[in-house]
Amino acid sequence: AENADQLKWGTFQGQKAIQEVIKATYLEISKWRKNLFTLPRGKAGVHFINEVARLLYLFTDGTAWSELALSMVHVFVPLMLQKPSVNSKAKNNAKFLAKRLALWSEGDLQGLMDEAREIQARLIQSSMKKEISCYVAFTRLMLQGQVGKAIR
Numbered sequence: 754a755e756n757a758d759q760l761k762w763g764t765f766q767g768q769k770a771i772q773e774v775i776k777a778t779y780l781e782i783s784k785w786r787k788n789l790f791t792l793p794r795g796k797a798g799v800h801f802i803n804e805v806a807r808l809l810y811l812f813t814d815g816t817a818w819s820e821l822a823l824s825m826v827h828v829f830v831p832l833m834l835q836k837p838s839v840n841s842k843a844k845n846n847a848k849f850l851a852k853r854l855a856l857w858s859e860g861d862l863q864g865l866m867d868e869a870r871e872i873q874a875r876l877i878q879s880s881m882k883k884e885i886s887c888y889v890a891f892t893r894l895m896l897q898g899q900v901g902k903a904i905r
Contacts, residue, residue, distance in 0.1 A: 763860015789834040793847040
């Protein structure tokens with residue numbers, strides 16, 4: 754059995770360090786907009802399922818990883834299944850998932866978070882543009898005297 758101080762995941766050494774970074778990541782992720790794609794078929798999908806199963810096994814096996822594994826699942830799923838763009842296709846989603854799985858297995862949580870933050874920033878920008886365009890359309894229709902169309 755591994756000692757809690759001997760745990761290593763990527764650049765993180767020791768159970769406390771891993772737990773702190775997972776907790777901070779979870780707190781940030783929990784405030785994000787929902788932007789998940791459905792799990793693709795093929796190798797990437799199978800690797801995803803295998804990793805979730807591995808983490809759940811670690812949760813139940815009674816080692817030092819038991820305290821971390823369930824928290825890691827809560828971070829793993831939203832990080833892996835972030836849509837790269839609003840209209841992304843399944844083929845692209847599978848490529849992104851494979852790349853993210855490789856980063857996860859290396860323990861590169863920072864790289865995964867950087868990518869996910871960028872995606873979330875784009876989501877916020879696009880929703881703001883959509884909201885502004887609604888205001889502009891409403892104002893334009895009201896100025897043209899088309900009240901019925903404006904309030905729909």
